[in-house]
Amino acid sequence: MAPDPLELAVRENATWCDIVCRSHRFRPDADGRVWWSDRRTPSLYPDAITLDPTVTELDVLRRIHDASGASVKDSFATLDLAPDYRVLFDATWFTRPPGPVAAGAGDAFERISDKFTFGAWRHAWGGPADVLLPGLLRTAGVTILGARTPDERYDRGGILHHTTIGGTQVVGLSNAFGRVTDVALAAAAQAPDAWIVGYDDAAVVAELGTHGFSACGPLRVWWRD
Numbered sequence: 001m002a003p004d005p006l007e008l009a010v011r012e013n014a015t016w017c018d019i020v021c022r023s024h025r026f027r028p029d030a031d032g033r034v035w036w037s038d039r040r041t042p043s044l045y046p047d048a049i050t051l052d053p054t055v056t057e058l059d060v061l062r063r064i065h066d067a068s069g070a071s072v073k074d075s076f077a078t079l080d081l082a083p084d085y086r087v088l089f090d091a092t093w094f095t096r097p098p099g100p101v102a103a104g105a106g107d108a109f110e111r112i113s114d115k116f117t118f119g120a121w122r123h124a125w126g127g128p129a130d131v132l133l134p135g136l137l138r139t140a141g142v143t144i145l146g147a148r149t150p151d152e153r154y155d156r157g158g159i160l161h162h163t164t165i166g167g168t169q170v171v172g173l174s175n176a177f178g179r180v181t182d183v184a185l186a187a188a189a190q191a192p193d194a195w196i197v198g199y200d201d202a203a204v205v206a207e208l209g210t211h212g213f214s215a216c217g218p219l220r221v222w223w224r225d
Contacts, residue, residue: 003165003166003168003195005093005095005097005195005197005214005216006093006095006216006217007165007166008095008165008168008170008195008197009093009094009095009172009197009198009199009216009217010049010050010051010075010076010093011051011165012161012163012165012170012171012172012197013049013073013075013172013174013197013198013199014030014035014049014051015161015163015172016159016161016172016174017035017041017045017046017049017073018030018035019136019139019142019161020042020045020131020132020136021037021041021042021045023133023135023136023139024042024133026039026041028041029063030051032051032052033050033051033052033054033055033059034048034049034050034051034052034055034059034060034063035048035049035051036048036049036060036063036064037064038063038064038065039065040065040069040070041071042128042130042131043127043128043130043131044127044128044131045131046071046072046073046221047064047065047070047071047072048060048063048064048072048073049072049073049075050072050073050074050075050076050078050079051075053075053076053078055078055079056079057079057080057081060072060079060081061081066224067224068224068225069223069224070085070223070224071088071221071222071223071224072085072221072222073219073220073221074219074220074221074222075093075219076217076218076219077090077217077218077219077220079220079222081222084224085222085223085224086222086223086224086225087220087221087222087223088221088222088223089220089221090202090218090219090220090221091199091200091201091202091218091219091220091221092199092200092201092202092205092215092217092218092219093197093198093199093215093216093217093218093219094184094197094198094199094200094205094208094213094214094215094216095195095196095197095213095214095216096184096188096195096196096197096208096211096212096213096214097195097212098169098192098193098194098195099188099192099212100192101185101188101189101192101211101212102185105185105186105188105189106145106185106186106187106188106189106190108147108148108156108182108186109145109146109147109156109157109183109186110145110146110147110148111143111144111145112137112144112145112146112157113137114137115134115137117146118134118137118144120153120154121144121146121154121157123154124146124153124154124155124157124177124178125154125157125175125177126177127175132159132175136159141161141162141163142159142160142161142162143159143160143162143190144157144158144159144160145157145158145159145160145183145186145187145190147178147182147186154178155178156177156178156179156182156183157175157176157177157178157183158173158174158175158176158177158180158183158184158186158187159173159174159175159176160172160173160187160190160191161174162191162194168195169191169193169194169195170194170195170197171187171190171191171194171195171196171197172197172198173187173196173197173198174198176198176200180200180204180207180208181204181207181208181211184196184198184208184211184213185211188212196213199219202215
């Protein structure tokens with residue numbers, strides 16, 4: 001049976017969020033319907049992720065620390081958490097089946113392998129410095145890619161997470177910055193035998209569509225002020 005691209009994208013993303021939380025010594029949990037942490041997660045990472053479109057609001061909120069600052073990744077855009085929560089953003093899941101990419105795709109990218117270049121990469125990424133920890137450099141299945149300008153500054157990059165879901169090889173793309181199309185093609189070049197999955201703004205996903213990627217569903221992130 002062919003894999004469900006949306007299921008691959010959702011479950012890979014939950015696995016990646018789990019890795020980031022555990023790098024901070026958190027102990028999240030999951031039951032096949034919801035992934036969650038009962039402790040407040042690092043900045044930019046949700047307290048809960050729905051893994052099944054039939055999950056209810058109560059299924060999610062009873063598992064997390066439901067207070068100011070809590071966030072929920074509504075993977076299928078099916079929840080209504082208003083008025084206590086507001087929509088932080090909407091996005092679109094994307095996937096690309098295994099297959100070759102154009103010659104040279106990804107050639108400009110290098111693997112980040114030490115904490116000093118990782119520091120420069122994180123600065124270029126622009127997120128909080130205390131979220132992505134150097135321990136990720138030693139985490140199995142994680143590859144951090146960056147491309148430099150002629151003056152040696154990183155202007156494009158992303159994190160690849162290689163895993164297996166139901167026997168299918170999957171690479172999740174996250175924390176991308178710069179021209180996302182370049183980063184996504186570099187991911188496909190790194191892992192031509194795997195599905196590439198991730199999410200981004202609908203306009204970015206539409207651009208990816210000219211390179212073999214497809215939109216596979218909406219998602220929504222809710223935030224409690």
